[in-house]
Amino acid sequence: MGWFGFAAIFAVFFLTHSIPVRPAVKSQAVRLLGTRGFGLAYSTLSVAMLALLIWSAGQAPYVQLWPQMEWHRHAAHLGMLAVSLILATSIGRPNPFSFGGARNDSFDPARPGIVRWMRHPVLVALAIWAGVHLLPNGDLAHVILFGVLGSFAVAGGALIDRRKQQSLGAARWTALNTARKAAPWVPAPLGWPGLVTRLALGVAVFATLLLAHPYVIGVPAL
Structure with missing residues (x-):
């Protein structure tokens, strides 16, 4: 993986952390999943994206x-x-x-x-x-x-x-x-x-x- 791939995953990481907690998006997600369901889904997504980001850093040029x-x-x-x-x-x-x-x-x-x-x-x-x-x-x-x-x-x-x-x-x-x-x-x-x-x-x-x-x-x- 080159620097572009690392940067792309970094950008996706921040998008997945910022978009779901925007008031309009979060309120809709809470209505669909419930407060507990939204928290679980957001936490799972956060951990998965963090793991992917750490992996991508290891694949970037040393x-x-x-x-x-x-x-x-x-x-x-x-x-x-x-x-x-x-x-x-x-x-x-x-x-x-x-x-x-x-x-x-x-x-x-x-x-x-x-x-x-x-x-x-x-x-x-x-x-x-x-x-x-x-x-x-x-x-x-x-x-x-x-x-x-x-x-x-x-x-x-x-x-x-x-x-x-x-x-x-x-x-x-x-x-x-x-x-x-x-x-x-x-x-x-x-x-x-x-x-x-x-x-x-x-x-x-x-x-x-x-x-x-x-x-x-x-x-x-x-």
């Missing part, structure tokens, strides 16, 4: 910018452990500020969980994932891939903030955000068993990613 060093992989392991724990403690939890949450009406700003530290945990996880993968992948195609995706994740927070302020109302959003920041820096969990289960799940996901990496990505992570 132009080395820096060599891989042993500590690069250790840094990537630590970063991916953080990613797994962030996702495990945020997905399916109330979060009216971003996506990836559930039961947002039950969000308690006095006990915000991981939202106390970050309004957009999924985007933070994506940014860390991209950043730590830059280190051991110092060729031009992968630097473009992870650099663009990391920048996209960082910029996405501001975009979502604007959309949420419009949907919630600026006064409501500001009040929730102020209350969130006023919570203890280490907020009490909603339940210790649930927290321990989520942390254990995060560690299990991390271990699975390490073991599956050579089969899914084609390159061993260890």
